[in-house]
Amino acid sequence: MPELPEVESYCRYCSSVALGKKISKVKTGSRKVLEVSASTLRRHLLHNKLSSCKRHGKYLLMGISDGYLLSMHFGMSGYLDYAREEAPEHTHLSLTLPAGGELVYVCPRKFGRISIAESADAFVKEKGLGPDAMEISKKDFAEKISGYNGSIKGALMNQGLVAGIGNVYSDEILYQEGLLPERKASRLESKKLKKMHSAMKRILNTAIRNKAEREEFPARYLAGRRQEGSSCGICSGKIKKKIHLGRPTYFCPNHQK
Ligand SMILES: [Zn+2]
Incomplete structure (x- = not known):
C-alpha cells in the first residue's frame, strides 16, 4: 500500500x-x-x-x-x-x-x-488530516501521540494525528526504536517520542532518497525482511508476524520491548 x-x-x-x-x-x-x-x-x-x-x-x-x-x-x-x-x-x-x-x-x-x-x-x-509526517514539529508530534488512547502503532497510523505513515513504516519506526507495536501510546515518555520523531524523519528521508524501493533500503531495515522467521537486522533475534489492529505486523520480540 x-x-x-x-x-x-x-x-x-x-x-x-x-x-x-x-x-x-x-x-x-x-x-x-x-x-x-x-x-x-x-x-x-x-x-x-x-x-x-x-x-x-x-x-x-x-x-x-x-x-x-x-x-x-x-x-x-x-x-x-x-x-x-x-x-x-x-x-x-x-x-x-x-x-x-x-x-x-x-x-x-x-x-x-x-x-x-x-x-x-x-x-x-x-x-481530517493531521500535519504531514515530514513537516510536523517534534513538540506537536509528541503531544499528539501521547494524547492518543490506543497502541503506539495505532497512533502512528492514525492519519488525523500525523499524516503519511501506514502499516509498513509504522512497523519500521517501532523496530528501529525498539518498541513493541502494542505499547500504549499515552504511556511513552516525551523524551522517547521526541527521539521517535527523529527516527520517523530519518526513515522517511531514507525511503524517499531510495524512491521507496524497499530492496534498496539499508540492510538493517525491517522493510526488506518482512517475513516470519527472517533474521533481525539489529540483533540476533528472529522476525515475528502477528495481526495487530487487523494489519499484518512484523517485529522482533528480542529487541523490541
Ligand atoms: Zn532484533
Whole structure:
C-alpha cells in the first residue's frame, strides 16, 4: 500500500513529466474511484495544465491552471505512471499531454480515490488530516501521540494525528526504536517520542532518497525482511508476524520491548 515515500516519488515523477503541459484529452475509468463526476473532471482538466504538484500525507495534490486542485489517493495498489503508448489495464484517469504520452492513474483494486478540491487547506481540513509526517514539529508530534488512547502503532497510523505513515513504516519506526507495536501510546515518555520523531524523519528521508524501493533500503531495515522467521537486522533475534489492529505486523520480540 502506498505510504508517504511512495506518494512522494509519484509527486516528483509527476512534476518532472507533466507540469506546464496542456491536457488535450481526459479519459476516466471506474466510477468507484472518482469522487466527482467524469464531466466535472473534464471541465477542470481539459485544455488546462497541471501547474504544481505537492503531497500531504498519502494524498497527492496537483494544482490545475484553473485554480483548483486534482487530488489523488492511491488506496491499496494505486500508482501514477506515464504511458507512451497504450495506457495500462486498470487505468482510471488518463491525461493526454502534448508529446502524445498519457499521465495515467492506475488502481487495480479500486480502493484509491480521485477528486477536485478548492484549496490544499480546505482539503486537509475536510479529510481530517493531521500535519504531514515530514513537516510536523517534534513538540506537536509528541503531544499528539501521547494524547492518543490506543497502541503506539495505532497512533502512528492514525492519519488525523500525523499524516503519511501506514502499516509498513509504522512497523519500521517501532523496530528501529525498539518498541513493541502494542505499547500504549499515552504511556511513552516525551523524551522517547521526541527521539521517535527523529527516527520517523530519518526513515522517511531514507525511503524517499531510495524512491521507496524497499530492496534498496539499508540492510538493517525491517522493510526488506518482512517475513516470519527472517533474521533481525539489529540483533540476533528472529522476525515475528502477528495481526495487530487487523494489519499484518512484523517485529522482533528480542529487541523490541
Ligand atoms: Zn532484533
